Amino acid sequence: MRLTLENAIRQSWLIHPDWDARTHEAWLEDEGYEFKVGEVQDILERLQRRDHAVEVERALTGAFGEVLAGADPIAVADALTRRV
16 A cells, blocks of 8 residues: 555654755655645645644653643644744
8 A cells, every 4th residue: 555645754754854855855855746836845844843743742741741642732832932
């Protein structure tokens, strides 16, 4: 079974965190994936935001315990980033 475009990008991003969008695009083309201009970059940015949000959630959960247990980690990360 073939991975979806987003799952293929996620997998290669985890294995090769140093790759930029163009490197991912070249690999995806070699694998026969089709994508729109900017789509790979959008997915990579979403993965990076999600990864950052998880790190923030872990740090905040350790600092504040249950206070943020039900909070949306991406919203919390965005809010913290805006205040910097």
